[in-house]
Amino acid sequence: MPRRQVLDGVQVIEVASMVSGPYATKLLAEFGADVLKVEPVDGDPSRRHGPFRDDTPDLNASGLFLYLNTNKRAISLDLTTYTGRKILLDLVATADVLVVDLSIDELERLKLDLSEIAAANGRLIVGAITPFGLEGPYARYKGHNLNLYQTGGDGWLLPSGLSHELFPDRQPLKPGGHVGDYYAGLNAAVGLIAALHARGDSGEGQIVDLNKLDAHVSLSREHIMWYANQGLLETRDTRGFAFGGCVPCEDGFVEIVCLSDGQFDALVELMGRPAWAEDEKFQDLSQRAEHGAEVNAHLREWARVLPRDEIYERGRQLGVPIGIFSRPGDVVNSEHERIRDYFINAEHPTAGAITYPRQGFVSDMPAETDSPAPVLGQDNFDVLKNLGYTREEILKLWQLKVL
Incomplete structure (x- = not known):
């Protein structure tokens, strides 16, 4: 008998792209939530980000997309059309959670009012992921992983250690990849799970303001607290150790x-x-x-x-x-991780056999990856059929590029 997951039965609609929103819903899906991803007709932009196997671009085989969208169903939908928005609102009407990473300007342009959406479904939890929050002087500012990381204060301390010794006058840096976006996604998942728990007591949903800047600051370690409470300003020089740190060896x-x-x-x-x-x-x-x-x-x-x-x-x-300092191959081939069954394999219809990392904990109710990321528009027919659309109507919507 399949083991019951903590979020079994929770219906999540995701209207989000790239990293933060999809990572948040990936975590919810791994705990059993039924996540339906709503993508633009030409797909989530992360489908165009590599790595790609054999360096061959493929909308259904992006390494970034494959990692962030496991355990999800997916439909493609043009939200700039009246019919596209109607389908979205029909889906949200019976959902438990809506995760949106659209900016305030985008929401207004699409005529999507989060307060009205929440009011139409009193138990709905709306997670709004934005760069700087739904309120405040920066609310309408655009934000990217780079400027959010620097605005949050972490870049002030980089480079440090050996890098600072070698390049003492170098401008502030950020780590490679999407570190800040993963911060925000993790923060969003925790906030949404807390809101679901609160709904268990009150029976009421809420709008959860999940902004990326605050997620950065909350994970910025001690230097923010030192300055806020003691006026102490940590710098690249004071952050380092008197000796040691990163030490070059023969082969690493x-x-x-x-x-x-x-x-x-x-x-x-x-x-x-x-x-x-x-x-x-x-x-x-x-x-x-x-x-x-x-x-x-x-x-x-x-x-x-x-x-x-x-x-x-x-x-x-x-x-x-x-x-x-481990190389990617060191991590993937680690005997320790092999014994712990940390990496799992799944067969994707386009990309073939894919190796995925699990979440970083083990419990009696573990997070699980049961299915690979969806191909573009994979569940269009089934989802619309469940909403009452006929085969002919679905075909017509596809011809009109609503799907």
Whole structure:
């Protein structure tokens, strides 16, 4: 008998593209929600983002889309048409959750009023994902992962560590990929699950304002709190450690951080107790911090001719706080992850066999990936048939490019 999931029976309509909204609904789907993705007729823009297998572009085989849209059904719908909007509103009328990442201007242009939509279905939870929120001076501003990451304050501290040493005057950076958008998607999923829980007590839905900037700031670690409460301004210089950090090896990098005398002694043991480490200026924490550049010079000279994994394994055994900088292949082929069955496989009708990562926890009611991402317009016929449309009417809508 299939195991019941925590969100079984929850009907979710997703009108969102690229990363934040689709990631939020992906999480809901993995906990059992029935997610119906509503895409433009030419598809979610993420379908045009790679990687593509064999570097061959395919709307149904984008690596980004395949990851973000597992366990979902999908229809294509032109919301600029009256009929397209009517179909959407008919779907929302019986749904539990509507996730929208349209801007305020886009909602107005499409004549979609979130308050009216919520009022028409008193139990509906509307999750509105916007760059800066539904209210406030920035409410109508456009936002992208790059400017949101910087506006949230994280870029102020990057580059740091070895990168800062090598490029001390470099402009603020952001990590590669869609880090900020995933922050926002995770924040949205938590907010929506909380709203569903609240509805269990009140029986009433609500509009949840899920803005990306606040998601950034809430995950910005200590430096925002330090400044807000003590007026302390963390910088790239104050953020780094006196020595250690990213250390180049023969075939990669390790991260080493020693915050106590015992940890430093373990590092000295790892390095074979070199003569320089006996100098008086390296015998306590404050003096080592003052002469951190010298420690780093010795550390990097020692590490540059040794294999990464050898340094890591020996350091771990000795109690050195150490980690490796993993390549994608290291993660995918990890024996640890294999034993934990972290990666799963699913067969996609266009892309073939796809390997997916699970969510990062294990419980008695785990998140599951049961089906691959949908092809464009995959469920058009079934969804419209359930709304009462005939085969002829569905064909006509397709000919008119409403679908």
